[in-house]
Amino acid sequence: MSRVRATVDAAALRHNLARVRACAPGCRVVAAIKADAYGHGAFHVVTALADADAFAVATVDEALQLRWAGVSKPLIVLSAIRGVADLTACAEHGLQPVLHDATQLAALAAHGGQGLEVWIKLDTGMNRLGFPAEEAGALHRRLAALPAVRLAGWMTHLACADDPDDPATMTQVRRFHAALGDLPGERSIANSAGILAWPDSHADNVRPGIMLYGASPLLGRDGPSLDLRPAMTLTAPLVARKSVAAGEAIGYGATWRAPEDMPVGLVAIGYGDGYPRHAPSGTPVLVHGKRVPLVGRVSMDLITVDLRDCPEAEVGDEATLWGEGLPVDEVAAAAGTIAYELFCRLTNRVEFVYIDSER
Numbered sequence: 001m002s003r004v005r006a007t008v009d010a011a012a013l014r015h016n017l018a019r020v021r022a023c024a025p026g027c028r029v030v031a032a033i034k035a036d037a038y039g040h041g042a043f044h045v046v047t048a049l050a051d052a053d054a055f056a057v058a059t060v061d062e063a064l065q066l067r068w069a070g071v072s073k074p075l076i077v078l079s080a081i082r083g084v085a086d087l088t089a090c091a092e093h094g095l096q097p098v099l100h101d102a103t104q105l106a107a108l109a110a111h112g113g114q115g116l117e118v119w120i121k122l123d124t125g126m127n128r129l130g131f132p133a134e135e136a137g138a139l140h141r142r143l144a145a146l147p148a149v150r151l152a153g154w155m156t157h158l159a160c161a162d163d164p165d166d167p168a169t170m171t172q173v174r175r176f177h178a179a180l181g182d183l184p185g186e187r188s189i190a191n192s193a194g195i196l197a198w199p200d201s202h203a204d205n206v207r208p209g210i211m212l213y214g215a216s217p218l219l220g221r222d223g224p225s226l227d228l229r230p231a232m233t234l235t236a237p238l239v240a241r242k243s244v245a246a247g248e249a250i251g252y253g254a255t256w257r258a259p260e261d262m263p264v265g266l267v268a269i270g271y272g273d274g275y276p277r278h279a280p281s282g283t284p285v286l287v288h289g290k291r292v293p294l295v296g297r298v299s300m301d302l303i304t305v306d307l308r309d310c311p312e313a314e315v316g317d318e319a320t321l322w323g324e325g326l327p328v329d330e331v332a333a334a335a336g337t338i339a340y341e342l343f344c345r346l347t348n349r350v351e352f353v354y355i356d357s358e359r
């Protein structure tokens with residue numbers, strides 16, 4: 001029996017892509033699969049999401065690994081383009097770099113642009129990557145002076161779209177469109193939160209990431225409440241059961257004490273697998289479809305759960321840490337983090353199993 005297992009379901013990925021298409025009809029879908037598809041396994045995710053129009057990664061290396069694995073769809077490289085060598089790799093392998101600063105434009109001029117199709121990123125208020133939006137016209141003139149370069153389009157990234165009441169999103173959307181006017185090129189603004197909560201941000205291309213994996217991009221919501229299905233279910237076996245007496249402490253630092261005589265279970269997962277060490281007592285775990293709260297500190301290989309509401313649990317039973325039946329958003333909220341981080345931090349000790357529950 002394997003220890004910690006992440007089961008990734010292609011049917012859930014397809015369902016979530018269909019949700020993107022239903023929310024943003026008529027838009028091209030650029031699926032964000034950076035960081036190994038948010039920890040799900042980029043090659044498998046690309047295969048499951050064959051209906052996406054394009055894929056977005058963070059680095060040239062991430063894109064090249066997919067090209068070498070036979071992925072032929074358009075690949076957009078969102079950041080980390082450094083110098084002429086990266087542009088040469090993009091041209092050779094048909095990768096579309098996103099350019100966001102003057103040093104990259106200088107490299108583009110040095111390269112000459114032959115065979116390159118580029119995106120230009122504008123900063124409309126996030127103050128992360130991007131040229132000042134007001135420079136769009138001047139940027140377009142500079143690109144026009146390099147006739148070998150094809151302009152794929154313009155993009156910007158939303159800072160606060162997770163809050164449907166925050167006016168900053170519409171300010172960014174308006175600023176983007178105003179800066180571009182009628183300049184040629186496709187437009188791309190929306191991440192998952194934009195797709196779900198901000199129809200005015202949809203433009204020509206949407207760039208979903210987290211919603212494809214079934215987690216919520218919106219504050220205070222979970223994936224299932226947005227009709228998203230968890231792509232990943234993380235499980236680990238119950239490897240011991242014991243009774244602790246009232247007043248006895250559990251685990252390192254004795255941070256939790258049994259309020260009464262009670263059964264507890266030890267689940268074979270810990271921060272060595274990527275389960276968050278800072279998950280506090282009370283963080284939900286699922287056994288036999290019941291929530292059994294974590295008690296005491298997370299250690300490297302083990303956690304302890306309170307089995308008072310699940311006395312039937314036995315050694316060898318499977319516990320679900322997140323996924324089917326337990327939204328990752330709930331675990332992330334309990335642990336003071338976000339689903340993105342929980343997915344990305346799983347370690348190579350976790351066994352990945354790829355299924356298709358509909359085939």
Ligand SMILES: Cc1ncc(COP(=O)(O)O)c(C=O)c1O
Pocket residue numbers: 032078157190191192193207208209210211217
């Ligand atoms: C430029 C860009 N577009 C799209 C996305 C996808 O965002 P999300 O996973 O919130 O949908 C990201 C992810 O951070 C990004 O950096």
